[in-house]
Every structure is written in C-alpha cells, then in structure tokens.
Amino acid sequence: MAAHRSPKTARSGWSEPEMQSPARRLAAPARRLNLQELAAGWYQSVVSARIPGYGVLAHDLDLLRRLRGAIGDLLLAGASPEAIAGHPCSWQPPCGLDILFREQGRRGGHGIPKPYVLKADRSGADLVLSMTLFGFASDWAGVAQHVFATAVQHGIDWRGQRSELFLPAAQLAELTVTSGEGLAVPRPPTVALIEFLTPMNAEGDDPIDRPATVFARLARRIEGLAAWQDAALDEDWQALSRVSQSLSYDATMLRRRSRDRHSGRARRHFTVDAIDGSLQIADLPPPLWVLLLIGSITHVGKGATEGFGRFQLG
Numbered sequence: 001m002a003a004h005r006s007p008k009t010a011r012s013g014w015s016e017p018e019m020q021s022p023a024r025r026l027a028a029p030a031r032r033l034n035l036q037e038l039a040a041g042w043y044q045s046v047v048s049a050r051i052p053g054y055g056v057l058a059h060d061l062d063l064l065r066r067l068r069g070a071i072g073d074l075l076l077a078g079a080s081p082e083a084i085a086g087h088p089c090s091w092q093p094p095c096g097l098d099i100l101f102r103e104q105g106r107r108g109g110h111g112i113p114k115p116y117v118l119k120a121d122r123s124g125a126d127l128v129l130s131m132t133l134f135g136f137a138s139d140w141a142g143v144a145q146h147v148f149a150t151a152v153q154h155g156i157d158w159r160g161q162r163s164e165l166f167l168p169a170a171q172l173a174e175l176t177v178t179s180g181e182g183l184a185v186p187r188p189p190t191v192a193l194i195e196f197l198t199p200m201n202a203e204g205d206d207p208i209d210r211p212a213t214v215f216a217r218l219a220r221r222i223e224g225l226a227a228w229q230d231a232a233l234d235e236d237w238q239a240l241s242r243v244s245q246s247l248s249y250d251a252t253m254l255r256r257r258s259r260d261r262h263s264g265r266a267r268r269h270f271t272v273d274a275i276d277g278s279l280q281i282a283d284l285p286p287p288l289w290v291l292l293l294i295g296s297i298t299h300v301g302k303g304a305t306e307g308f309g310r311f312q313l314g
Contacts, residue, residue, distance in 0.1 A: 021088060021094075022088075022094060022098065022099060022104050023088060023104045023105050025136070025227075025230070026104050026105055026112055026227040026228065027105055027227075029226070029227050029229075029230050029231050029232040030230045030231075031230060031231045031232070032231070032232050032233075032234040033226070033231045033232075033233065033234060034233070034234050034235055034287070035222075035233065035235060035287050035290040035291055035294070036185065036286070036287070036290055037231075038222075038226055038229065038231055038233065038290075038294070039182075039183040039185050039290050039293060039294055040182055040183070040185075041181065041182065041229065041231075042181065042182065042183050042229060042294065042297075043135060043138065043179070043180065043181040043182075043229065044132055044133060044134050044135070044138060044179070044180065044297070045132070045133045045138035045141040045144075045177060045178065045179040045180075046130055046131070046132045046133075046176075046177070046178050046179075047130065047131045047132075047133070047141060047144050047145050047148045047175075047176070047177050048128060048129070048130045048131075048174070048175070048176050048177075048178070049128070049129050049130075049148060049149065049152050049172050049174065049175050050123065050126050050127070050128050050172070050173045050174040050175075051126060051127045051128075051129070051152065051170055051171065051172065051173065052125070052126050052168070052171060052173050053125055053126065053167065053168050054126065054127035054158070054167060054170065055122040055123065055124060055125045055126050055127050056122075056127075056165060057120070057127055058120045058121055058122035058127055058128075059120075059122075060120075061198060061199070061307065061308070063120055063156075064118045064119070064120055064129075064306045064307035065306045066156050066157075067118060067129065067151055067152070067155075067156060067306075068118060068305065068306045070151035070155025070156055071100075071131075071144075071147050071148065071151045071155070072097075072101055073151075073155065074147040074150055074151055074155065075095070075096045075097040075100060075101060075143075075147055076097055078095065078096070078097075079095045079096070079097035079098070080094075080095050080097075080098070083095050083097045083098040083102060084097070086102065088102075089102075093139065093140075096140050096143040096144065096147065099115070099137055099140050100114060100115070100116060100137070100140065100144070101114070107223075107224060108220075110220060110224065111224075112224045112227060113221055113224040113225050113298075113304070113305075114305045115133060115134045115135060115136075115137035115225065115228040116131055116132060116133045116134060116137060116144075116305060117131075117132050117297075117298060117299050117304055117305055117307065117310075118130070118131055118305065118306055118307050119132070119307050119310060120307065126173070129148075129152060131144055131148055132297065134225055134228045134229070134298070135225070135227075135228030135229040135230065136228060136229075136230065137228055138179060141177050141179070142177075145175065145177050148175075149172060149175050152170065152172060153170060153171075153172060156170070158170050183293060183294065183297075185289075185290055185293060188284045188285070188286060188289035189284075190282065190283070191280055191281070191282050192280070192281045192282075192284050192289065192292065192313060192314075193278055193279070193280050193313065193314035194214070194278060194279045194280075194281070194292065194311050194313060195277075195278040195311060195312050195313075195314055196275070196276045196277060196278065196309075196310070196311045197310045197311060197312060198276070198299075198307055198308050198309065198310040199257060199274035199275065199276045199308055199309075200214075200217075200274060200275055200276070200300055200301045200308065200309040200311070201272060201273070201274055201301035201302040201303055201308060201309060202256070202273045202274050202275045202301075203272055203273050203302070206256075206273075206275075207251070207254065207275055207279070208251050208254045208256060208275060211249035211251045211254075211279055211281070212241075212244040212245045212247070212249070214279065214300065215240070215241070215244040215288060215291065216241065216244075217300050217301050217309075218291050218292070218294075218295045218300050219237060219240070219241075219291065221295070221298060221299075221300055221301075221304065222291060222294050222295060222298060223237075225298055235287065240287055240288060243285055243288065244288060247281055247282065247283065247284070247288075248281070248282040248283065249279065249280065249281055249282075250279070250280035250281075251279055253277045253278045253279070253280070254275050254276070254277040254278070254279055255275060255276055255277045256273070256274075256275055257274050257275065257276060258271045258272070258273065258274065272302075274308075278314075292313060293313070295311070296311055296312060296313055299311075
C-alpha cells in the first residue's frame with residue numbers, strides 16, 4: 001500500500017461548512033466501483049502499539065475483546081449526549097463514539113459494518129496491537145491513537161488477563177499511525193490458500209460442508225465497508241455466487257470448534273460455532289481473488305472488529 005495524501009483533505013470533506021452526516025454519506029456513496037477499482041483506491045490508517053515482553057498474549061483471543069471494551073469506555077467518556085444515548089452525534093465533526101461504535105444504518109437486514117478491525121501479533125518477545133481504520137473513518141485516526149494508547153496503558157487489567165504469568169508493567173515502546181491508499185493485486189494463483197489466523201464465525205451455513213459460503217460472508221462484509229470508502233460496489237453478485245459454488249475446494253484442513261463470546265451489554269457469556277485451519281481453492285476468477293485480498297485486511301464474519309475471522313493468503 002503506497003503512501004497517499006491526507007484523507008482529511010483528499011477524501012472526507014469534513015472541513016466544509018455544511019457537513020453531511022456519516023449515516024447519510026454511507027447511504028448515498030459518491031461513486032460506483034467494481035472490486036478491482038475498489039482495491040485500487042482502498043485507503044486506511046493503522047494505529048499500532050508495541051508492548052515489550054507481552055508477546056505471549058498475542059494468541060489470547062479474549063485480549064482484543066477487552067481492548068475494544070476499554071476503547072469504547074474511553075470514547076463514551078468524551079462523547080456527545082446524543083451519541084451516549086445511541087443517537088446521531090450533533091457535533092461537527094461527529095465524536096469518535098458515533099463513528100466507531102454506533103450502527104450507522106442497515107442494508108439487507110444487516111448493519112453497516114463498523115469501520116475498523118483490531119489485531120494482535122507477536123514480534124519476538126513483544127506484543128504488537130493494531131487498529132486499522134477504513135476509508136473516511138481514517139479522519140478519526142488522531143482520536144483513535146489517543147484512546148488506543150490510553151486503553152493499552154490504563155484500560156486493561158493485564159495481570160488479570162493471564163494471572164499465571166509474570167508480566168512486567170505494561171509500557172508502550174512504540175506508538176505509530178500510518179496511512180496508505182491502493183492495494184496491490186497480483187495475478188490469481190492456480191491454487192489459493194486461505195489460512196485462518198483466528199477462528200471465523202460459522203453460524204448458519206457451515207463452511208466445511210459449503211465452502212462457498214466464505215465468499216458470501218466476504219461479499220456482504222466488503223459491500224458494507226465499501227460505503228466507508230465513499231463507494232457502492234457495481235458487481236453482479238448473483239453471477240459471482242454461481243461461480244463461487246462451481247469452484248473446486250479442498251476443505252479437509254478446516255476444523256470445527258466452539259469459541260467463547262462475551263456480551264458486555266447483556267453481561268453474559270455464550271459459545272458460538274466457528275472454524276479454523278485452512279481452505280484451498282483452485283482456479284479463482286479475478287473478482288473473487290480481489291474479494292479475498294480485501295478480506296485479508298477486513299477479516300470476515302461476526303466478531304471481525306475484535307479480531308475474529310482474520311486470515312492470510314498463501
């Protein structure tokens with residue numbers, strides 16, 4: 001992803017005297033693009049923090065849920081009364097809670113996806129936490145950087161996270177914000193490998209029995225996220241669905257598993273069906289290959305914002 005001009009001046013228009021509400025902007029995107037064009041103009045900002053000595057927590061799936069909750073609490077503390085009540089924020093530009101946590105509308109029975117994902121990686125002995133903001137949500141990267149750093153340093157009970165481990169006091173060795181535009185799209189491989197780095201929600205159609213449902217989940221998510229890029233997707237989804245169902249899949253390396261989820265609002269724990277492992281697909285047509293490339297950034301399925309459904313391509 002190449003460096004690009006600031007999204008605030010090039011994309012958002014939030015400096016204009018009469019600003020369009022986020023919900024209205026998402027409901028009426030300025031452009032119609034196919035998947036290839038969407039990838040070429042895809043823009044995002046990444047807030048990243050490195051915590052020395054905490055690499056052992058990189059695969060703890062509950063960590064990102066805790067981080068998201070801490071970020072939400074901090075945004076709530078600095079939000080407008082309207083946003084706190086669950087209504088559109090009256091501030092210009094709107095507060096971070098409105099952009100990152102409030103549902104901005106629904107399409108086809110599904111809410112427009114939140115414009116970010118969280119992820120955790122290990123770098124040697126260190127933990128690297130990242131928050132990727134998509135499209136015009138990048139205009140709130142400064143807000144995200146502040147609450148991200150505060151949440152990491154003061155909003156998470158690190159010792160309670162893994163009480164059996166001896167961990168040093170959490171410190172931020174690095175905190176960066178990078179922005180970029182345009183995804184490189186190489187030619188589709190003869191055989192594509194989807195390797196899940198975190199479990200993907202498998203409620204409904206089981207991807208082991210019907211692997212093409214991975215594309216259905218991706219299409220729904222990326223079509224919603226395209227609106228944050230000020231774009232509506234111009235694709236024949238029915239035709240792509242038929243193509244996806246005719247492809248040759250090897251799902252023998254996928255595994256069923258249950259994963260725990262926690263609802264902060266309902267204050268309850270529950271389990272959901274999930275899959276992990278890897279999936280091979282032969283002879284992908286270009287549009288579905290691009291869908292996978294974008295999906296490797298956005299994650300796929302429910303719980304994507306807190307790190308679930310993350311995959312890499314091989």
